[in-house]
Amino acid sequence: MEWKKALDLDPDYSAAHSNMLLCMNYESRFDQAEVYAAHRQWAEQHLLGVNRYSEYCNPPEPDRRIRVAYVSPDFREHSVAYFIKPVIRNHVAAACGVQQIV
Numbered sequence: 001m002e003w004k005k006a007l008d009l010d011p012d013y014s015a016a017h018s019n020m021l022l023c024m025n026y027e028s029r030f031d032q033a034e035v036y037a038a039h040r041q042w043a044e045q046h047l048l049g050v051n052r053y054s055e056y057c058n059p060p061e062p063d064r065r066i067r068v069a070y071v072s073p074d075f076r077e078h079s080v081a082y083f084i085k086p087v088i089r090n091h092v093a094a095a096c097g098v099q100q101i102v
Helices: 002-009 014-026 032-046 080-089
Strands: 066-071 096-101
Touching: 002 014, 014 032, 066 080
Parallel strands: 066 096
Antiparallel strands: none
């Protein structure tokens, strides 16, 4: 657990803190509540000074179709290609214009 050593040296080291969160997702000793709490704590610690984006240059048009594009080099020969197929296949085509760029 190198991230633990790094966080002991510098508790504000966001990359080590992020790696800790990734590891927690794969460690069976952490339950869902612990993983969720750790993610919340990361956000409180590292996103405190980040401004939320609140102004959008496009006018709100509730009936406008949303265009969604899935872009990734992993769609070719990576395992993520198998997991994204059902997402793209089941996307609500009437509400969204879906594009897949490989």
